[in-house]
Amino acid sequence: MAYLEAGSSGHGVGVKHNRAVMCAHSKTSFSEFGGRASQYETHAVIYYEGDPTKRLYELVSGSVMLYKLLPDGRRQVVEVLRPGDIFGLAGSDEYDCTAETLTDAEVQEIDLRQVERSDELQRTLTKCLTTQMQALHEHAVLLGRKSAIERVASFFMHLVPQRGGLGCVGPSDENDDSCDLQLHMTRQEIADYLGLTIETVSRVVSDLKRRGVIRVDKADKIHLNRVCTLCQMTGMH
Amino acid sequence: MAYLEAGSSGHGVGVKHNRAVMCAHSKTSFSEFGGRASQYETHAVIYYEGDPTKRLYELVSGSVMLYKLLPDGRRQVVEVLRPGDIFGLAGSDEYDCTAETLTDAEVQEIDLRQVERSDELQRTLTKCLTTQMQALHEHAVLLGRKSAIERVASFFMHLVPQRGGLGCVGPSDENDDSCDLQLHMTRQEIADYLGLTIETVSRVVSDLKRRGVIRVDKADKIHLNRVCTLCQMTGMH
DNA sequence: CGAAACCTTGACTTAGGTCAACAAAAGTGG
DNA sequence: CCACTTTTGTTGACCTAAGTCAAGGTTTCG
Numbered sequence: 001m002a003y004l005e006a007g008s009s010g011h012g013v014g015v016k017h018n019r020a021v022m023c024a025h026s027k028t029s030f031s032e033f034g035g036r037a038s039q040y041e042t043h044a045v046i047y048y049e050g051d052p053t054k055r056l057y058e059l060v061s062g063s064v065m066l067y068k069l070l071p072d073g074r075r076q077v078v079e080v081l082r083p084g085d086i087f088g089l090a091g092s093d094e095y096d097c098t099a100e101t102l103t104d105a106e107v108q109e110i111d112l113r114q115v116e117r118s119d120e121l122q123r124t125l126t127k128c129l130t131t132q133m134q135a136l137h138e139h140a141v142l143l144g145r146k147s148a149i150e151r152v153a154s155f156f157m158h159l160v161p162q163r164g165g166l167g168c169v170g171p172s173d174e175n176d177d178s179c180d181l182q183l184h185m186t187r188q189e190i191a192d193y194l195g196l197t198i199e200t201v202s203r204v205v206s207d208l209k210r211r212g213v214i215r216v217d218k219a220d221k222i223h224l225n226r227v228c229t230l231c232q233m234t235g236m237h
Numbered sequence: 238m239a240y241l242e243a244g245s246s247g248h249g250v251g252v253k254h255n256r257a258v259m260c261a262h263s264k265t266s267f268s269e270f271g272g273r274a275s276q277y278e279t280h281a282v283i284y285y286e287g288d289p290t291k292r293l294y295e296l297v298s299g300s301v302m303l304y305k306l307l308p309d310g311r312r313q314v315v316e317v318l319r320p321g322d323i324f325g326l327a328g329s330d331e332y333d334c335t336a337e338t339l340t341d342a343e344v345q346e347i348d349l350r351q352v353e354r355s356d357e358l359q360r361t362l363t364k365c366l367t368t369q370m371q372a373l374h375e376h377a378v379l380l381g382r383k384s385a386i387e388r389v390a391s392f393f394m395h396l397v398p399q400r401g402g403l404g405c406v407g408p409s410d411e412n413d414d415s416c417d418l419q420l421h422m423t424r425q426e427i428a429d430y431l432g433l434t435i436e437t438v439s440r441v442v443s444d445l446k447r448r449g450v451i452r453v454d455k456a457d458k459i460h461l462n463r464v465c466t467l468c469q470m471t472g473m474h
Numbered sequence: 475c476g477a478a479a480c481c482t483t484g485a486c487t488t489a490g491g492t493c494a495a496c497a498a499a500a501g502t503g504g
Numbered sequence: 505c506c507a508c509t510t511t512t513g514t515t516g517a518c519c520t521a522a523g524t525c526a527a528g529g530t531t532t533c534g
Contacts, residue, residue: 066374068378070382071472075382078377096371097374119359122362129366129370130327133326133373136373136374140313140315141305144429144432166329187513188513192381197490198513199493205513219512219513235308423479436483436524437523440483440522442482443482456531
């Protein structure tokens, strides 16, 4: 597998047209509770902010973003979800965000009334929500306190598995600290996620390229030449 | 009661020196599960980011903030909690934020192992986390997409009960659309919450004063002259 | 009263936004 | 496979909201 998928661990690759394989890897939290699998294409809206809440969703493969809009059109992407993440819990009778796929995605859906009933599901939920909450905390730091370069560097680092976190192991091979990323997001989506404009994202990416930290194979496909160097630029070291 | 408490519904008033009263109103989610009450003074740290996770906390009265620090000292306040909110869930074995009181505060503490056991507690947790998650989503919009004035206006509006939300009822008395707020936060804390500098917060507050939208009784005590006007300034209308 | 913490204001700088032009991909239909 | 449109990305010139630095004012508290 050449490129790591943004927000996934590559689960979705090659699965699109193969329901059999899909079901094989669908060991999800929901499947045993009568959740039903469903497929969405790239840039499909699963629900809109303000829609009445009916179902809870678990992302099985692919990538989904949650975003909110201000009346004048400003958009903030509040979460980029990866397989295993849960979304659609609202606390009120309306969804607080729009959920839109970034890639073709497989999702397990379960009726909210069923969620109420199952103790086991509640346990899973608590775990998932806790993890997502931590991600939101870190994202608040990014949005409130980081420079444009730090934001982009942090964004890239989040897509590198096993690196940048607390227990970062350093490069596995000391002569090759590189990594390929597939973003699955347009510059606009990245900008709306990082609280920047499309132009700033573009400029920062060009700058990182000029400095030799990354190589841009396609707008979408980024090769990190030196993960450690990039990691130093996140503001967290 | 003259001033609404920031992040509370005024529960804490007059309770500080009276344990009897305190226990009387402690109908918390935790008390029935062997949680123990404990008191903290203003600006006390309940736990530090990085501390090993032991307990889960429920805020009973007063106000608590959660914040994260970058190595160079930049701080982001990620949540300002109000009575009923839960904190200390970490997902890993370390707290991801520092928890510090903004006022004298009463807190119910419960051992994390107990939380694992109780189904009912898990249910409460899911509810609380969902609500807090929504607040974090909205805060992400504020941090990523709002101007300084919009941030401060939003901050004030969050302290006004029954206003600014989806089901905003408008002024109860059409000739008096005013409201008193007690912030319980310094300019620095507000700045770190809103992703601004202390000077910008100060300037925006002065500007709102000059424009007659608010009156500053003490740095800490703000009178909103026209709630509706302020609400128009949040960027959400 | 004096010290320390906190807040305000002014002058200046700058990171990132805006506007505009153009380039490069990606889709569409003959 | 090639025009042709549309969408997406890049770059430059310029502008501005908010940051920085510095001085002084106000509260709080021992």
